Amino acid sequence: MSVETASNFLNIKDVSTAFKIDGQYYDAISHINLQVQHDEILAIVGESGCGKSTLATTIMGLHDPAETKISGEVDFEGTDLLKLDESGYNQFRGAKIGMIFQDPLSALNPLKRIEDQISEVMDYHTDLSAEDKHKRVIELLNQVGIVNPQRTAKQFPHELSGGMRQRVIIAIAIACKPDLIIADEPTTALDVTIQAQILDVLRDIQKENHAGIILITHDLGVVAETADEVAVMYAGQIVEQGSVEQVFNTPEHPYTRSLLRSMPQRDNENDDLYVIQGNVPSLQKMPATGDRFAPRIPWVPAEEHEEHPTMHEVAPGHEVRCTCYKHFQFPDEQGSVTA
């Protein structure tokens, strides 16, 4: 993921997005570099407010230019998406790029039957006849695991369960066989069993369609089960990236290590979970220098942090921000030193 190669069809280069707040611009994401390949699920993980959704909406061109300043390049199959106007973007959204949002109910039109909602995207991007569109709707509903597609096609969203609605959203997102699917917290609103089924559907689609998927989640369990590559975001920056094996087996950045330590494991269900102290800073309070996570690991001496933290390669394809990872220990690993 971190190495730019010909097979990367999405290259996010030095992308920053700033929002206007009280007349001033503040970065919500800063200097993001990421690549996605076909047949790959890249997870973006981090706590709420770290900038994950801002990254997704920046790629999709969903920001009001009057309120937002965006810089950098999003090279998608040779087109810099950030240079497109609204009609240019409309050629990509729903066609080559599909998007799945967190809340399936608000993403569906309550007044339209499921078949019409799935057909709509094909009306815009394809010349299929009514008969072929109907066939495709049934095929898509099958593909996302709906057992009675003929019946579901005729139903309205309120007649479906949350899990079924999310399957329909996925069907809409993949209707035109996009190369890239951006899924923003696609399972957060669903219960655990349904979550697992939806993640299976996503994985199957990635295999069948050879799509690249950006999966946004705050849930490390979802990352471990689903993704190939992972980028850990903190306060608008990527602090660690690598393969899922690298990041889970040899996590380096104190933030990644803290997230993993605060995650319930089967064998520590009854133990007190680690709690990361403090909060993600608001955009106006973002530290201008030093590691942005430093205030939440106050026992680490200031000199362990870089003034302007950069990414360091710790293994091929595995990168970590700042030098503070080198000697990092939790207070209970340090013997007499406490937080």
Ligand SMILES: Nc1ncnc2c1ncn2[C@@H]1O[C@H](COP(=O)(O)OP(=O)(O)OP(=O)(O)O)[C@@H](O)[C@H]1O
């Ligand atoms: N339109 C906006 N105007 C001002 N600030 C914004 C805007 N959208 C997001 N932010 C701020 O940008 C930061 C990143 O928000 P974002 O929603 O991208 O984070 P996230 O990691 O996706 O969190 P969540 O999981 O809660 O959606 C937050 O501090 C948020 O308050």
